[in-house]
Amino acid sequence: MDPAVAQAFAAAWPDKVRVLLAWADEPEADTQSRLIGVWLLVERRTRLSWPWKALVSPPGPVAYLGTPVIDRAHVSAVLAAMLEAVRKTPELPKLIQAGDMSEGSAVMAALEAIQARGAGHWQLLETRKRAKLTSCDDPKAFWAGSMSAKRLQGFARKRRQLGKEGELATTVAEQPAAVTAALDEFLRLEASGWKAARHSALASCPATERFTREMIAGLAERRLVLIEALRLNGAPVAMWVILLSGDTAYTWRTAYDEAYGRFSPGTLLLEDTTTRLLSDPAIACTDSCNHRDVGHQAERWPERHEVGDLLIDAGPERRLRLLLLSAREKAFRSGREAARQLYHRLRPEIERIRERLRGARPPQAQG
Structure with missing residues (x-):
């Protein structure tokens, strides 16, 4: 959510950068308002949202945390206001593809409360764990x-x-x-x-x-x-x-x-x-930024950071669209994971076949 990330993304890719900012009025302070929430998103049509566009966070393939930055004292109110702003702004897509959201955070709890009030709906697509290091x-x-x-x-x-x-x-x-x-x-x-x-x-x-x-x-x-x-x-x-x-x-x-x-x-x-x-x-803490719970850090660092991928619909009541898109994405991810596991099971045998084929090739004639 850092400004340097937003500016770099805007310079490198054509997607529209959208930054939701939440402010708290403080009439007794020297300034009239204080920034209490930031959510960096980009407007893009993705595999998950197709045929619609979505607001996507994190914004690119080399960003690994999509949790908005919100003042701890105002999480629920800020998140509800952000979703309302998306809903009421005609030019913004109403789907929000939120990846690598910190599970167990105040933001996730606020989303559950917002959904319970009927102010927005979301589906959890996948949860993952990755290594982290604490002091x-x-x-x-x-x-x-x-x-x-x-x-x-x-x-x-x-x-x-x-x-x-x-x-x-x-x-x-x-x-x-x-x-x-x-x-x-x-x-x-x-x-x-x-x-x-x-x-x-x-x-x-x-x-x-x-x-x-x-x-x-x-x-x-x-x-x-x-x-x-x-x-x-x-x-x-x-x-x-x-x-x-x-x-x-x-x-x-x-x-x-x-x-x-x-x-x-x-x-x-x-x-x-x-x-x-x-x-x-x-x-106090180091996030490995690994997509999966594998690698040298996973082997050496015992603590885990759990993240989840969500699809949020901030628009009018369209539960069917949300359910259909999330079901399609879950099926795709399930099939991809099954193919990956099958490949790793068959890989040793494939390598053995390749070695036998190499050994069976006739020697090349020398000129």
């Missing part, structure tokens, strides 16, 4: 307890072995100029590996790269981003881009040099990052 008294002991002694010794050995390749150091870029330089390194590092092959690296799409550069520049001006790197002879072998908001950190993106994959540089940097975040008194 502790002994960061070193936390990391040591995150795995068996044997695995801990194995990673310590890999760090020593990598150190034999040259000078090994961990750096943190925080100043705007340093962040800009580190971001260039990160984009090149990410584009050199498997993410580029899957076209999911930030630099794989010009719009996504522009969004990233605009957002990081805006956040860096207010010291709301840092880039941590594990470096060998000055060159990065693993990097994290970490965003900051209040007392929460977000491990937004990571990349590593696959040429050094045998040393597990990503996990080595995760150790440094984990202990540093836990040692920072200004950070």
Whole structure:
């Protein structure tokens, strides 16, 4: 919900950016009103909303939290006012596609109360869990307890072995100029590996790269981003881009040099990052930003952040449309997940067949 995100999205994509702002009148204060609610959305036709347009949050594929920012003392009133504003503004779509909404939050409780009053309706499409990290008294002991002694010794050995390749150091870029330089390194590092092959690296799409550069520049001006790197002879072998908001950190993106994959540089940097975040008194919680409960963070961080995807209809009573769209989306997601699980079950056999076919090929004639 940061202004830097809104401005970066508007610069990178053609979708209309819509920001719902809620204000509280304070006649006794120097100013007439105080901002108490922000919800960043974009207007777009999606698979979920088709054939209608929807207001979508989070706004893009590399944003991982769609919960609006609302003053704790006014959650229910602000959310109801936001939905009413959508309902009464003719040019706005009435469907709201809200992804990665924090489950168990005051916002979810307010939505339930609003639906009970008949002031709007919503359907829960899916819930997921992802790793998070909360503060502790002994960061070193936390990391040591995150795995068996044997695995801990194995990673310590890999760090020593990598150190034999040259000078090994961990750096943190925080100043705007340093962040800009580190971001260039990160984009090149990410584009050199498997993410580029899957076209999911930030630099794989010009719009996504522009969004990233605009957002990081805006956040860096207010010291709301840092880039941590594990470096060998000055060159990065693993990097994290970490965003900051209040007392929460977000491990937004990571990349590593696959040429050094045998040393597990990503996990080595995760150790440094984990202990540093836990040692920072200004950070109470870190969100992994993972879409699923998998990966190195899920294995090492025991706490979980539960999020849900919702479809909200702020318009007049149209329960049938809401039910049909949500049922279609649930069926699609169920089929996609079944296909993914089937692929992973069959993958070993597919690889064995490929190996046999390679072995059966006749040798090439030499000219």
